[in-house]
Amino acid sequence: MTEHEWRTSRDAAAMLGFRLDAACPVPPPSARKLRLVACACCRQAWGRLVDPGSRQAVEVAERYADGLATDEERNQAVTRERRWLWSVARGEPGGVEFAAISCLNDGDNLLMAPLVVSQTLAPLVPPAAQAALLRCVFGNPFRRLQVWRNAEGHPDGPGAGPLYDHRTNWLAWNGGAVRRLAEAAYGGEEQCRHCDRVGVRTPHEDGEECSCAKCGGSGTVTSPFDASRLPVLADALEEAGCTDQTILDHLRGPGPHGRGCWVIDLLLGK
Secondary structure (H helix, E strand, O other): OOHHHHHHOOOHHHHHHHHHOOOOOOOOOOHHHHHHHHHHHHHOOHHHOOOHHHHHHHHHHHHHHOOOOOHHHHHHHHHHHHHHHHHOOOOOOOOHHHHHHHOOOOOHHHHHHHHHHHHHOOOOOOHHHHHHHHHHHHOOOOOOOOOEEEOOOOEOOOOOOOEEEOHHHHHHHHHOHHHHHHHHHHOOEEEOHHHHHHOOOOOOOOOOOOOOOOOOOOOEEEOOOOHHHHHHHHHHHHHOOOOOHHHHHHHHOOOOOOOOOHHHHHHHOO
16 A cells, blocks of 8 residues: 555555555554544434444543543443343344443454444444544554654754654643643543433442443443544644644644544543
């Protein structure tokens, strides 16, 4: 695959295959990136995940990717979703809920999770959107970012002078505004409002386990990725001295964008 093909392709399967191939100019994506690109695709079909456990499976997978959910939480989410698949969907592999549980795959199965999700959701998520999500999470494997510069301010390479990370200036600008905007795009965990609405106990009250189906007993839900903050982040980066058009164009692009976005991860060191 050439750089032009990567930037214009609508074939998610071919793009995934290329990123996992030895011919790709950069190392294969991490387990975190593979999991998050699968989750981002499921988020594009969020309205079709009718079973609360399916949405929770994706949210747990997102948290698990960033080390915010334990192995036990992941295993519990897998068990809940498998029970639903066999009791209601009869284990049919074509349903959107099957895509949700694939986000929780581990080991070698995780390598195939983005492809399984992509193919399962093909009738619901257009090929162009799937390809855009891959570019959002994986970035451009052919393009080297100019964030490392030498003392004279030239991109790293044959120039003299010690190298430093230009992101240091960006993140320190205006009291850390760039970092705050990047973190805000990721959102975080918040108290499950459904627990309060139905009057069930959370794990923090009297030690009783929460019975809420929405949060699966955790008492918290994961905020969705907030892509509306990305153009604001681009403006802040530009004011902080960022001149890399690849970064700025991505943040101002139409998307879709998702958790695991390569620019946000670049800024936050993920």
